[in-house]
Amino acid sequence: VANLIGLTVARNQRAGYDLRQDGVAAAEKPMVLYASSQIHSSVIKAVELLGLGRNALREIAVDENYAIDLQALQEAVTRDRQAGFHPFCVVGAAGTTNTGAFDDLNALADLCQAENLWFHVDGAFGAFAALAPSVKHLAKGMTRADSLAFDLHKWFYLPFEVGCVLVRSETDHRHAFSLSADYLVHTSRGPAGGAVWPSDYGIQLSRGFRALKVWMAFKAHGTALIGRLVEQNVQQSRQLAALVQADPKLELMAPVPLNVVNFRYKAGGLTGKTLNAFNEELLLRLQESGVAVPSYTTLNGAYVLRACITNHRTRREDLTLVVQKVLELGQTLENEGFGHH
Numbered sequence: 001v002a003n004l005i006g007l008t009v010a011r012n013q014r015a016g017y018d019l020r021q022d023g024v025a026a027a028e029k030p031m032v033l034y035a036s037s038q039i040h041s042s043v044i045k046a047v048e049l050l051g052l053g054r055n056a057l058r059e060i061a062v063d064e065n066y067a068i069d070l071q072a073l074q075e076a077v078t079r080d081r082q083a084g085f086h087p088f089c090v091v092g093a094a095g096t097t098n099t100g101a102f103d104d105l106n107a108l109a110d111l112c113q114a115e116n117l118w119f120h121v122d123g124a125f126g127a128f129a130a131l132a133p134s135v136k137h138l139a140k141g142m143t144r145a146d147s148l149a150f151d152l153h154k155w156f157y158l159p160f161e162v163g164c165v166l167v168r169s170e171t172d173h174r175h176a177f178s179l180s181a182d183y184l185v186h187t188s189r190g191p192a193g194g195a196v197w198p199s200d201y202g203i204q205l206s207r208g209f210r211a212l213k214v215w216m217a218f219k220a221h222g223t224a225l226i227g228r229l230v231e232q233n234v235q236q237s238r239q240l241a242a243l244v245q246a247d248p249k250l251e252l253m254a255p256v257p258l259n260v261v262n263f264r265y266k267a268g269g270l271t272g273k274t275l276n277a278f279n280e281e282l283l284l285r286l287q288e289s290g291v292a293v294p295s296y297t298t299l300n301g302a303y304v305l306r307a308c309i310t311n312h313r314t315r316r317e318d319l320t321l322v323v324q325k326v327l328e329l330g331q332t333l334e335n336e337g338f339g340h341h
């Protein structure tokens with residue numbers, strides 16, 4: 001929803017006409033926006049909900065670090081302008097879901113400035129890198145965004161759910177959502193008093209007081225403590241990656257810039273789809289064992305176990321245990337002859 005809100009403001013502000021009144025169909029040129037092929041599905045869903053159509057989202061190729069290819073992006077923008085489209089926004093990734101990769105946010109901000117595009121950043125969990133010494137350089141440029149989405153239920157350790165979006169221009173933000181009605185007129189005092197109503201900045205009218213737990217966390221813990229925990233998770237991810245790399249039966253499947261470790265078990269003689277099926281079965285057994293519940297993804301056709309460490313209670317022993325259990329389950333599956341029938 002944070003991405004949807006940010007992109008709604010972007011669309012309305014950059015349309016060049018009263019889009020709320022006349023709708024997307026009134027656009028002289030079709031509006032298009034850009035993000036890497038690694039962008040989260042919630043951005044795709046937002047583009048669909050905004051009536052732009054999925055084709056409006058130009059998915060740009062990534063480099064070997066899973067960061068957006070800047071040259072390909074620049075070429076796409078130029079090509080679209082020449083072909084009569086209206087480029088209006090770039091969505092940068094501050095920590096992709098798959099691998100925790102960061103786009104070069106400063107370069108994206110420069111490009112957006114030069115091309116007069118709205119700069120939205122999806123920093124669902126990666127935005128919190130800004131609090132941790134060893135990775136805060138990755139988030140450089142994030143502060144130049146026109147809108148920034150992040151989830152306090154991810155790397156701020158709060159319970160579900162409290163997504164957040166910051167929009168640089170308060171006026172643009174309010175213009176996208178405020179809607180008056182006879183029963184919603186601000187009064188000079190009383191329960192309907194006060195100039196700032198949350199409903200003027202988002203989709204919901206009735207809504208829970210999610211911000212309370214955020215405020216309490218800031219008061220009780222402060223950003224210094226949260227930053228130390230984020231740093232701890234980053235170090236733990238590096239430790240897990242090192243454990244994986246140290247074992248010949250395991251394979252690290254992507255760089256680990258942040259807190260996501262993608263790896264798989266190398267089952268003797270298995271490749272392609274059979275190796276994928278092997279690792280999927282291994283993961284399901286691991287999850288069912290109750291020892292650990294990593295997630296999964298597919299990177300360049302390879303099914304991988306994906307550990308994204310955002311738990312302040314994770315200990316080093318937990319990482320050793322996960323690796324031991326993966327090795328044990330892998331051996332069991334090999335003994336069963338999985339993939340050889």
Ligand SMILES: Cc1ncc(COP(=O)(O)O)c(C=O)c1O
Nearest residue numbers: 001040042095096097122124151
């Ligand atoms: C990079 C990224 N963006 C957006 C989201 C969507 O967040 P939510 O699940 O809170 O809607 C996620 C995770 O789910 C994510 O990893």
